[in-house]
Amino acid sequence: xxxxxxxxxALSIQEGENATMNCSYKTSINNLQWYRQNSGRGLVHLxxxxxxxxxxxxxxxxxxxxxxxxxxSLLITASRxxxxxxYFCAADSWGKLQFxxxxxxxxxx
Amino acid sequence: GAVVSQHPSWVICKxxxxxxxxxxxxxxxATTMFWYxxxxxxxxxxxxxxxxxxxxxxxxxxxxxxxLINHASLTLSTLTVTSAHPEDSxxxxxxxxxxxxxxxxxxxxPGTRLTVL
Numbered sequence: 001x002x003x004x005x006x007x008x009x010a011l012s013i014q015e016g017e018n019a020t021m022n023c024s025y026k027t028s029i030n031n032l033q034w035y036r037q038n039s040g041r042g043l044v045h046l047x048x049x050x051x052x053x054x055x056x057x058x059x060x061x062x063x064x065x066x067x068x069x070x071x072x073s074l075l076i077t078a079s080r081x082x083x084x085x086x087y088f089c090a091a092d093s094w095g096k097l098q099f100x101x102x103x104x105x106x107x108x109x
Numbered sequence: 110g111a112v113v114s115q116h117p118s119w120v121i122c123k124x125x126x127x128x129x130x131x132x133x134x135x136x137x138x139a140t141t142m143f144w145y146x147x148x149x150x151x152x153x154x155x156x157x158x159x160x161x162x163x164x165x166x167x168x169x170x171x172x173x174x175x176x177l178i179n180h181a182s183l184t185l186s187t188l189t190v191t192s193a194h195p196e197d198s199x200x201x202x203x204x205x206x207x208x209x210x211x212x213x214x215x216x217x218x219p220g221t222r223l224t225v226l
Contacts, residue, residue, distance in 0.1 A: 030212065030213070031212050035217075040200070040222070041219065041220065042202060042217050042218060042219035042220045043153075043202065043217040045110075045214070045216075045217075048212055048214065050212065088152060088153070090153075092212070092213065095141070095158075095206070095213045096143075096155060096158065097143075097153075097155065097204075097215060098155070099152045099153045099154075100152060101151070101152050102151075102152050104150075
């Protein structure tokens with residue numbers, strides 16, 4: 001299967017809270033990427049972490065990568081209603097992206 | 110970053126007809142283009158990888174005669190869904206990579222929603 005696992009499948013939080021989602025993948029990777037997708041729309045690239053990196057920050061986003069466990073996590077701090085979307089991880093293996101199943105995040109005001 | 114467009118953004122067709130979807134890179138010449146499909150509430154599945162002037166490489170389980178990919182230039186790739194059936198209804202998304210960007214970063218188009226009646 002191309003897809004990795006993501007958990008949770010769905011997450012409902014209130015504004016101001018943090019949202020954490022996890023991703024596991026199956027193959028060796030060059031990098032791991034996270035994307036956001038609003039309902040019925042295209043993908044927005046959020047952040048990329050290389051295989052030799054363990055943690056990366058971008059604004060309210062924090063990504064970790066554990067290649068020994070083949071897993072990554074995305075933390076969104078101080079969430080906003082506008083963060084409501086589906087979030088996908090994508091493992092880059094030799095130029096091909098293998099997407100996780102996604103986490104649907106709902107942030108209520 | 111680089112801009113990738115798709116046309117049309119949505120299309121409705123009758124069963125048995127063929128539909129062509131275009132993917133264009135607007136700023137730069139793409140080195141590689143990718144086609145994905147996404148069913149409702151599911152993830153993206155890679156269908157094929159396409160390089161200009163050569164045949165597309167299809168993922169296992171994707172029928173190449175059903176999903177024809179033509180990569181005619183460095184800025185244009187087309188996906189034709191032949192003899193479409195309702196089960197082909199899906200969200201089709203293309204992406205492209207460009208020289209000069211690190212990590213083979215893929216830039217995604219906005220997607221095309223295909224509905225087959």
